Amino acid sequence: MTAAFLTGADAETKVPLKRRLKQAERARQLKALAxxxxxxxxxxxxxxxxxxxxxxxxxxxxxxxxxxxxTVAALANWDGKDLPDEKAYAALASDIQAARASGTLAIAxxxxxxxxxxxxxxxxxxxRNLKTVPAPGTAKETLDxxxxxxxxxxxxxxxxxxxxxxxxxYLLAALDLTRNADGAIVAAPPDQAIYRDVFARTFxxxxxxxxxxxxLGFPVAYLLAALPPGRSNLLMIFVLxxxxxxxxxxxxxxxxxxxxxxVVNDSLRWLGIIDEPLRLIYNxxxxxxxxxxxxxxxxxxxxxxxxxxxxxxxxxxxxSLGAPPLTAFLRIYLPQTLPGIGAGSLLxxxxxxxxxxxxxxxxxxxxxxxxYFIALYTTETxxxxxxxxxxxxxxxxxxxxxxxxxxxxxxxxxxxxxxx
Amino acid sequence: MLKRKTGKIAxxxxxxxxxSAALATSVQARDLTIVSWGGAYQDAQKKAxxxxxxxxxxxxxxxxxxxxxxxxxxxxxxxGAATWDVVQVESDELAVGxxxxxxxxxxxxxxxxxxxxxxxxxxxxxxxxxxxxxxLGYDKDKLKDAPKxxxxxxxxxxxxxxxxxxxxxKTTLEIALMADGVxxxxxxxxxxxxxxxxxxxxxxxxxxxDIVWWKAGAQPPQLLASGEVAMTSVYNGRIDAANKNEKxxxxxxxxxxxxxxxxxxxxxxxxxxxxxxKFLDFAGKAENQSKLSExxxxxxxxKDAAARLQPAVLKDLPTAPDNIKxxxxxxxxFWLENxxxxxxxxxKWAAK
Numbered sequence: 149m150t151a152a153f154l155t156g157a158d159a160e161t162k163v164p165l166k167r168r169l170k171q172a173e174r175a176r177q178l179k180a181l182a183x184x185x186x187x188x189x190x191x192x193x194x195x196x197x198x199x200x201x202x203x204x205x206x207x208x209x210x211x212x213x214x215x216x217x218x219t220v221a222a223l224a225n226w227d228g229k230d231l232p233d234e235k236a237y238a239a240l241a242s243d244i245q246a247a248r249a250s251g252t253l254a255i256a257x258x259x260x261x262x263x264x265x266x267x268x269x270x271x272x273x274x275x276r277n278l279k280t281v282p283a284p285g286t287a288k289e290t291l292d293x294x295x296x297x298x299x300x301x302x303x304x305x306x307x308x309x310x311x312x313x314x315x316x317x318y319l320l321a322a323l324d325l326t327r328n329a330d331g332a333i334v335a336a337p338p339d340q341a342i343y344r345d346v347f348a349r350t351f352x353x354x355x356x357x358x359x360x361x362x363x364l365g366f367p368v369a370y371l372l373a374a375l376p377p378g379r380s381n382l383l384m385i386f387v388l389x390x391x392x393x394x395x396x397x398x399x400x401x402x403x404x405x406x407x408x409x410x411v412v413n414d415s416l417r418w419l420g421i422i423d424e425p426l427r428l429i430y431n432x433x434x435x436x437x438x439x440x441x442x443x444x445x446x447x448x449x450x451x452x453x454x455x456x457x458x459x460x461x462x463x464x465x466x467x468s469l470g471a472p473p474l475t476a477f478l479r480i481y482l483p484q485t486l487p488g489i490g491a492g493s494l495l496x497x498x499x500x501x502x503x504x505x506x507x508x509x510x511x512x513x514x515x516x517x518x519x520y521f522i523a524l525y526t527t528e529t530x531x532x533x534x535x536x537x538x539x540x541x542x543x544x545x546x547x548x549x550x551x552x553x554x555x556x557x558x559x560x561x562x563x564x565x566x567x568x
Numbered sequence: 569m570l571k572r573k574t575g576k577i578a579x580x581x582x583x584x585x586x587x588s589a590a591l592a593t594s595v596q597a598r599d600l601t602i603v604s605w606g607g608a609y610q611d612a613q614k615k616a617x618x619x620x621x622x623x624x625x626x627x628x629x630x631x632x633x634x635x636x637x638x639x640x641x642x643x644x645x646x647x648g649a650a651t652w653d654v655v656q657v658e659s660d661e662l663a664v665g666x667x668x669x670x671x672x673x674x675x676x677x678x679x680x681x682x683x684x685x686x687x688x689x690x691x692x693x694x695x696x697x698x699x700x701x702x703x704l705g706y707d708k709d710k711l712k713d714a715p716k717x718x719x720x721x722x723x724x725x726x727x728x729x730x731x732x733x734x735x736x737x738k739t740t741l742e743i744a745l746m747a748d749g750v751x752x753x754x755x756x757x758x759x760x761x762x763x764x765x766x767x768x769x770x771x772x773x774x775x776x777x778d779i780v781w782w783k784a785g786a787q788p789p790q791l792l793a794s795g796e797v798a799m800t801s802v803y804n805g806r807i808d809a810a811n812k813n814e815k816x817x818x819x820x821x822x823x824x825x826x827x828x829x830x831x832x833x834x835x836x837x838x839x840x841x842x843x844x845x846k847f848l849d850f851a852g853k854a855e856n857q858s859k860l861s862e863x864x865x866x867x868x869x870x871k872d873a874a875a876r877l878q879p880a881v882l883k884d885l886p887t888a889p890d891n892i893k894x895x896x897x898x899x900x901x902f903w904l905e906n907x908x909x910x911x912x913x914x915x916k917w918a919a920k
Contacts, residue, residue, distance in 0.1 A: 529908060
């Protein structure tokens with residue numbers, strides 16, 4: 149590159165040197181960019197695209213609009229105070245018959261049933277009993293006779309609320325909120341308000357696991373960094389071996405160890421410490437133990453790399469200046485490990501937020517984290533709107549926490565590292 | 569000069585690679601792919617259906633397993649590049665998928681006619697594969713005093729120890745009501761009312777601290793084997809398989825069993841429809857179905873299959889008169905309507 153540029157400069161003198169330098173610079177930048185393009189495209193397709201899709205699905209609400217287009221149009225100007233007029237009933241009757249013929253009624257029924265329990269059977273029974281198009285002026289009467297639900301205002305407000313094309317319905321549901329018949333946002337009924345608790349539980353478990361990892365991982369990392377290379381390499385294998393082992397295998401191993409007739413309980417009973425087996429698994433304790441074990445290497449490795457970079461001369465200098473070991477550790481050593489603590493904690497915390505398999509296997513019904521519900525709604529009940537909304541809330545909360553945490557750790561690192 | 573050449577060569581290679589990869593996926597016809605539930609059950613199917621079918625017909629096929637969920641099927645069909653042809657689905661997946669048009673309409677003339685099958689297994693979108701039960705399972709070696717039914721399941725004084733139940737409201741609420749004295753035939757009538765739901769949760773409250781929740785069908789036999797639970801709700805075939813293959817001594821209480829049906833469906837737009845029908849025809853024949861029941865104790869959908877079985881096999885099937893006497897069919901319509909609401913309710917209750 150440089151050689152080509154120099155010879156070029158000798159050969160031609162008409163173009164100013166500065167401009168040619170700029171051109172060469174730009175070419176270099178383009179080439180560098182070209183090298184990153186595959187990665188950029190890859191990220192776009194596998195990361196940004198799906199996330200955008202998920203965020204879109206959380207507010208997308210076109211199902212009812214597609215299946216019952218005339219009804220949606222007829223309800224557009226309805227004020228929602230009284231029952232809608234005859235025109236809306238006629239539109240609904242014609243929409244239902246068309247949807248039944250094309251087999252799309254179930255799609256609308258599914259969406260409406262989310263908002264109003266029992267809507268599926270209201271629609272299907274109406275479709276079954278609506279043999280012919282009602283005579284002009286009798287649509288209301290006919291539908292009322294088939295199902296008394298059409299005499300209820302809430303039945304119609306449910307359709308109007310679900311008219312789309314975008315909705316806050318799923319996002320509200322993900323935050324335990326709902327709209328009442330008048331359209332005001334209110335708290336969901338207490339027996340259905342669960343997601344705030346689940347989010348709180350998810351963050352609490354993740355935080356606990358992060359702290360446990362830090363407390364357990366710090367001395368191990370210190371030992372690894374302090375030992376001579378031969379022995380530290382041997383010890384490193386004990387950290388890396390479980391790291392390379394499948395998550396599922398490690399989780400199942402904990403089931404074997406912790407169950408009522410497992411190794412731990414049997415040993416304790418044999419030693420005479422307990423008479424009855426302790427409940428160590430299928431509860432919060434089991435989840436924390438297994439997740440801490442699985443995530444520990446993610447804490448130890450960043451800590452180790454930051455500790456390895458700390459010169460032992462600093463501690464010796466502190467000692468020679470009269471600092472007792474604890475003071476030297478707190479004021480000289482600890483501040484320098486902060487980047488490692490920050491990276492490790494953030495890594496463990498964010499990984500823990502998305503955990504699914506481990507809590508599902510070793511947790512009870514009260515220990516399921518948010519990913520359990522996302523998986524449930526994605527595959528089992530196929531309520532993708534709610535799954536996306538829960539995912540969006542989790543993503544937002546994670547980003548916010550990461551930002552706050554990054555700021556905190558960075559600030560501490562500057563003051564702690566520089567001042568001393 | 570040289571640099572430019574290598575660039576071109578690399579580009580050529582990349583293009584050739586992409587083209588050949590694209591060609592390979594578009595030209596190569598996919599083998600017939602059949603999807604079932606894995607574990608001991610799929611092993612039995614391999615013996616009775618898959619291997620003999622491959623040998624007899626010469627059609628290349630392979631089998632995969634899944635964990636259910638209509639969301640998976642929707643993604644497969646609506647994603648456009650379904651890699652599955654024939655799938656065994658549960659009754660609620662059959663109903664939802666049929667409504668939403670995820671399955672081919674079943675052409676019964678190609679699989680021996682509707683009359684060959686028992687009436688509940690004939691559905692416009694799928695044909696019945698097996699009939700099976702959620703039953704109360706226990707370890708005969710550990711419980712000398714055998715439980716009689718779901719009431720004993722909730723009686724921790726009479727039979728101490730933990731209980732296994734499937735995590736989620738479906739089957740759990742039915743079991744709680746039966747334990748509270750509701751007759752099996754009235755379970756859904758009671759559950760349809762708010763008081764009924766209340767009553768079920770109240771009954772569950774009495775053993776809340778003693779429940780171990782399971783999710784996959786393979787878990788309850790393991791929980792029994794390890795002694796983690798004294799009793800558990802379980803698929804009847806898994807008990808039978810554990811007794812046969814692992815020499816366990818597990819027992820079943822048939823009273824108040826919850827029975828349901830799994831069906832074969834052909835995914836919409838399958839390129840192997842003809843081969844799929846040939847397989848379903850094979851798997852629907854009485855002589856082949858009876859072989860399945862010999863390998864795992866599930867009831868069959870062909871009318872004449874049971875007649876070919878030995879009495880010793882027959883008495884362990886969900887369809888045996890003694891076993892089905894007091895059983896209740898899982899109500900698909902009820903659960904389609906209420907699963908979202910009751911799942912939220914259940915999770916709220918479980919977290920308290």
